[in-house]
Structure formats: C-alpha cells, structure tokens
Amino acid sequence: MTKSRSWAARAAGLAAVFSFALTAAALPPTTATAPAVATASTAAAPVKTQKEPGQKLQTDLPGGKTVVGRTSPIHDPALIVDGDGTWYVYSTGLLNRENGGTIQIWSSSDQGTTWEYSGTIWDQIPTWIDEHFSDGELPGNLWAPEITEHNGTYYLYYSASRFGGNNSITALATNTTLDPHDPDYEWVDQGLVVSSPVSGLDPANPGKTFNAIDAGIVEDADGTPYMAIGSFWYGIFLVPIEWPTGKPVADWQSKTVNIADRFMPGNPIEAPYITEHDGYYYLFVSFDSCCRGADSTYKVAVGRATSVKGPYLDKDGRDMFGGGGSVVLDSHGAITGPGGQSVFGDYLAFHYYDGSNQAIPYFPTLGLQKINWVDGWPTFDQTVELPAVQQQPKAQAVGAGKKAAFSAAATGTPGPVAVWETSSDGGASWQQVDIQPVTRRTDEGTYRSTLELAAVSTDRDGLLVRAVFQNAHGKVSTDAVGLSVK
Structure with missing residues (x-):
C-alpha cells in the first residue's frame, strides 16, 4: 500500500465517523458548546462531579479508566495535567472547518473521569496555513496535537x-x-516548525523523507529536547529542537535520526510518542489503519532504548527500525482500533471507535489507561467485563426539607462509573443530575455511588431515581425507585 492510498482511506474514514458532527447545525466558533451530536456519552447536558473543597478523589489502580461526560468526537488526544490538578485533552479539529476546524480542547476536574468540552484554540485556521496550501485543496481541519510545558510556557x-x-x-x-x-x-501562533517533503535526511538515500505530522516532544537526561514525528513513508524520525523557540536547531536535517521503520508495504506506522521511565525511553507508536470505524485495525506498539536516539528494541529484542515493536494495546470488547496515543505520567491517552455507542456506532472516543509497569514494560488491562448491578437503590420517604440518599453498586472491567438520572414524568423521560457524586471502588471490588438530594421539597414528591453504570464496553441501569416527600 502506498502512503497516498493510505491517506485517501484515512480521509474517507474520518469523513464517515465525523459525518454526524458535520451534518449537525453549525455552532458559533467562539462558543464552548460541544459538537451537536447525540452519543452514549454526550446525550445530555454536561455532567459535573460532586467534589467538596479539600476532598480527595480515589487513586486509580493500573488498568482502564472509565470516562464519562463529553468524550467524543475525540481523535488523536494529547493529554496534560495542569499544576492545579485540571486534566486537559487537546484533539484533532472537526472536518470541513466545522466549528473553525482548529484544535479542540476538553477538560476534567476530577482526575480524568468526567470530561467537558472547552472549545477550540482559535476561531479559524491561520491564514498562513491556507497560503502554504494555496496551490490546491486547503486543509479542512488541524490534526494530531501535542502539548508540553517548558519553563512556564x-x-x-x-x-x-x-x-x-x-x-x-x-x-x-x-x-x-x-x-x-x-x-x-x-x-x-508561532508559525511553521517543519514541513514535508524534506530532503537532506540521509546522504546515502537522497529520497528519504517523512510526513510532517504527529509530533511528540521528549527531553533526554540532559534536558535536550527532541521532536518525534512521522507517519507511513519512511517511518518515525527524531528531530533535534531547542528551547525557548520549540523549533528545530540549525542544520537539523543532518542531525535527524530515523528511529522506526516497519519496512513493509505501506509502512503503516505513525503517531510516535516517547516517554522516559526508570532509565529507559519508551517509543509508543500506532500500527496499521485508523479511521475506518468498525474496520479499523489500529493498535499501540512499543519499544525501549537506553538513549533517546535509539535503537528501540521490543520485548523480543527486535529493532523498531526493521519491523520490531511489541503490540501492547489492541481491539477488545467495544474498543476498536485504539491508537493516536500520548502519555502523561503513568497514563496513556488514546482514541478508539466505540462499538457500545448505540446512537452513532464506532464514533471516535477518548480512552484512558493507567500504565501497569511490569518487568520494565508497559502493560494494559484488556479484560472485558460489562457492568453488572450488585446493589439496587432503595425507595426513600423523607419529610420536606430533609435529605434523601440513594446508593447503588456495580461490578465491571474497566471499573464502571455511575451517572445518576431522575424522572418527573413517571419514567417517560430522564435527565442527568447536574452534580454527580463520585463513584468509589470498595474493598470488595464493587464500585459504589451515593446520590444525596439535600433539602428536598414537596414538589419533588413522586420523583423517580436511577443510576446508569457504564464503562468502555457497555452500560446497565439500576431499577428506578421513587422519592416520597411528606
């Protein structure tokens, strides 16, 4: 497969999975309104998680992390956690310049469980980019962001x-x-960093070049920064950059290293991300084909090196510059085609095509896994266990002005999160509670959530309450129980 055909397929796939967003009513690009699509995770108003000042949220165990709220359409997520504890994900813009087509922003204030849409970085694609592509078709959106911090910038x-x-x-x-x-x-806007095609990468092979997308930034032990970059073509390259510009050093082409190449038809490797852990540099890449919905074959592979410049060897000692790479995360359950990854701390962020989304099957969705480091290698839990209710909530009868509490528990892998809903019309329609309680893992291995309604009034007499437990593979609702207010 040539790279040209690969990208044609990628374009078609993106158009298909984003088509619902693109056919929705256009949104003002200056607003932070989420894309107008109905999905399993975005069908209701934004969900906020109840967290009192000073309250500590439960520490994640290694494994898949269930995310709720606004989690799609997210493609090529770049994860960063700010100093105030806010989690941010930056992702590819919507096609056809929907909502400006620029990089999207998503945020979480409860350690990456509940996400909100926070708008885009700009209202429109910079003019100089259109000028760069003025000899033909203009880019319909901006892709594959990477976010890093250096010296306060x-x-x-x-x-x-x-x-x-x-x-x-x-x-x-x-x-x-x-x-x-x-x-x-x-x-x-700081303008251009690198462009392709590029020459001068290899005197012995004047035709060697890369595709200038999918940047990932890493510093070596001395603080020298590099940019991993590449998609198909001749694979993944490591470009030396410098601070504070964040751009390549002088004569960077001759100093650039080709660190991964599958040497196979089409060379399906992209989305490099390098992170350091316990003296090794780990190169995460995406293998094979994304953006084809249920037919996506994307998967995450990894190799490690003692030098940021490589060689990167997989678990079997095979060099990633030559076909190596240990697959560590692949399709499982409702998660199809995981990839487009980034790493922050011990968390891997990726997108996948969600087979559990009944409204828009295989819509691109945010995935998170806390890495389990085993014998010097990142491992990921790919167990599939649908949520199952273990404790139903009980009906409550309270006096006016008193508090009512409803509790429920479930099991599942990844650990499910409860989203509480209420109905005031006998169950004909349901609305998510504005402030959601935290779902906590118990010592018995269940996941429990308690909804408290403070100072209920008589106009809430007859209210129905239920919890919907969900993880990446599906969801289950508890029984609907009533609230009686005297």
Missing part, C-alpha cells in the same frame, strides 16, 4: 496536511496558561 504542536500525500506541516502555538478563565490566556 505551554507548547502546542499541531499538523495540517492535504489528504493523499505528504505535503504536510507541523506548526506551533504557545500560551502561558491552560486556564481559559485566566486574563493572560491566549494561544499565540
């Missing part, structure tokens, strides 16, 4: 390309804060 790398070839760019925006409510919040 946040560096957001992103890509633009033309489907069907490697006429691509990676560009940069900077900010001094990730908080959109900060008066200093502004993503400043």
Whole structure:
C-alpha cells in the first residue's frame, strides 16, 4: 500500500465517523458548546462531579479508566495535567472547518473521569496555513496535537496536511496558561516548525523523507529536547529542537535520526510518542489503519532504548527500525482500533471507535489507561467485563426539607462509573443530575455511588431515581425507585 492510498482511506474514514458532527447545525466558533451530536456519552447536558473543597478523589489502580461526560468526537488526544490538578485533552479539529476546524480542547476536574468540552484554540485556521496550501485543496481541519510545558510556557504542536500525500506541516502555538478563565490566556501562533517533503535526511538515500505530522516532544537526561514525528513513508524520525523557540536547531536535517521503520508495504506506522521511565525511553507508536470505524485495525506498539536516539528494541529484542515493536494495546470488547496515543505520567491517552455507542456506532472516543509497569514494560488491562448491578437503590420517604440518599453498586472491567438520572414524568423521560457524586471502588471490588438530594421539597414528591453504570464496553441501569416527600 502506498502512503497516498493510505491517506485517501484515512480521509474517507474520518469523513464517515465525523459525518454526524458535520451534518449537525453549525455552532458559533467562539462558543464552548460541544459538537451537536447525540452519543452514549454526550446525550445530555454536561455532567459535573460532586467534589467538596479539600476532598480527595480515589487513586486509580493500573488498568482502564472509565470516562464519562463529553468524550467524543475525540481523535488523536494529547493529554496534560495542569499544576492545579485540571486534566486537559487537546484533539484533532472537526472536518470541513466545522466549528473553525482548529484544535479542540476538553477538560476534567476530577482526575480524568468526567470530561467537558472547552472549545477550540482559535476561531479559524491561520491564514498562513491556507497560503502554504494555496496551490490546491486547503486543509479542512488541524490534526494530531501535542502539548508540553517548558519553563512556564505551554507548547502546542499541531499538523495540517492535504489528504493523499505528504505535503504536510507541523506548526506551533504557545500560551502561558491552560486556564481559559485566566486574563493572560491566549494561544499565540508561532508559525511553521517543519514541513514535508524534506530532503537532506540521509546522504546515502537522497529520497528519504517523512510526513510532517504527529509530533511528540521528549527531553533526554540532559534536558535536550527532541521532536518525534512521522507517519507511513519512511517511518518515525527524531528531530533535534531547542528551547525557548520549540523549533528545530540549525542544520537539523543532518542531525535527524530515523528511529522506526516497519519496512513493509505501506509502512503503516505513525503517531510516535516517547516517554522516559526508570532509565529507559519508551517509543509508543500506532500500527496499521485508523479511521475506518468498525474496520479499523489500529493498535499501540512499543519499544525501549537506553538513549533517546535509539535503537528501540521490543520485548523480543527486535529493532523498531526493521519491523520490531511489541503490540501492547489492541481491539477488545467495544474498543476498536485504539491508537493516536500520548502519555502523561503513568497514563496513556488514546482514541478508539466505540462499538457500545448505540446512537452513532464506532464514533471516535477518548480512552484512558493507567500504565501497569511490569518487568520494565508497559502493560494494559484488556479484560472485558460489562457492568453488572450488585446493589439496587432503595425507595426513600423523607419529610420536606430533609435529605434523601440513594446508593447503588456495580461490578465491571474497566471499573464502571455511575451517572445518576431522575424522572418527573413517571419514567417517560430522564435527565442527568447536574452534580454527580463520585463513584468509589470498595474493598470488595464493587464500585459504589451515593446520590444525596439535600433539602428536598414537596414538589419533588413522586420523583423517580436511577443510576446508569457504564464503562468502555457497555452500560446497565439500576431499577428506578421513587422519592416520597411528606
């Protein structure tokens, strides 16, 4: 398969999985309204998790992390956790410049469980990018962001390309804060970082080049920064960059290292991300084909090295520059085609095509796993266990002005999260509770959640209450129980 055909397939796949978002009513690009699509995770108003000041949330165990709230459409997620504890994900923009087509932002205030849509970095794609592609089709959106911080500045790398070839760019925006409510919040366009095709990478092979998308930033033990980049073509390259510009050093082409190449038809490898752990550098990549919904074959593979420049060897000692790479995360259960990954701390963020989404099957969705490091290698729990209710809530009768509490528990893998709903019309329609309680893992291995309704009034007499437990593979509802207020 040639790269040109691969990207044509990728374009078709993206168009298919994003089509519902693109046919929805256009949203004002300056708002932070989520894309107008109905999905299993976005069918109701944004969900907030109840967390009192000073309250500590439960520490995650290694394994899959259930996410709720606004979790789609998310493609190529770049994860970062800010100093105030807020989790952010930056993702590929919507096709056909829907909502501006620029990089999307998502945030979580409860350690990555409940997500909200926070808008886009800009209202429109920068003019200079259109000028770069003025000889033909203009990019319909910005792709594959990477976010990193250095010396108080946040560096957001992103890509633009033309489907069907490697006429691509990676560009940069900077900010001094990730908080959109900060008066200093502004993503400043810093222009071009690298473009492709590029020459001068290998004197012995003048035709060697890369596709300038999917940047990932890493520093070596001395603090020297590098940018891993590449998609198909000749694989993955490591480009030396420098601070504070965040751009390549002088004569970077001659100093760039080709660190991964599958040497097979089409060379389906992309989305490099390098992270350091216990003296090793780990190169995460995506193998095979994304963006085909149920037919996606994307998977996450890894190798490690003692030097950031490689060689990166897999668990069997095979060099990733030569076909190596240990697959560590593949399709399982309702998760199809996981990839497009980034790493922050011990968490892997990725997208997948959600087979449990009944409204829009195989819509691109955010996935999170806390890495389990075993014998020096990252491992991921791919157990599939649908949520199952273990404790039903009980009907409550309380006096006016008193508190009513409903508790429920379930099992499942990944551990399910409860989203509580109420109905005031006898169950004909259900609305998510505005402030959701935290779902906690018990010593018995169940996941328990308790909804408290404070100072209930008589107009809530007859209210029905239920919990919907969900994980990446499905969901289950508890019985609906009543509230009696005297």
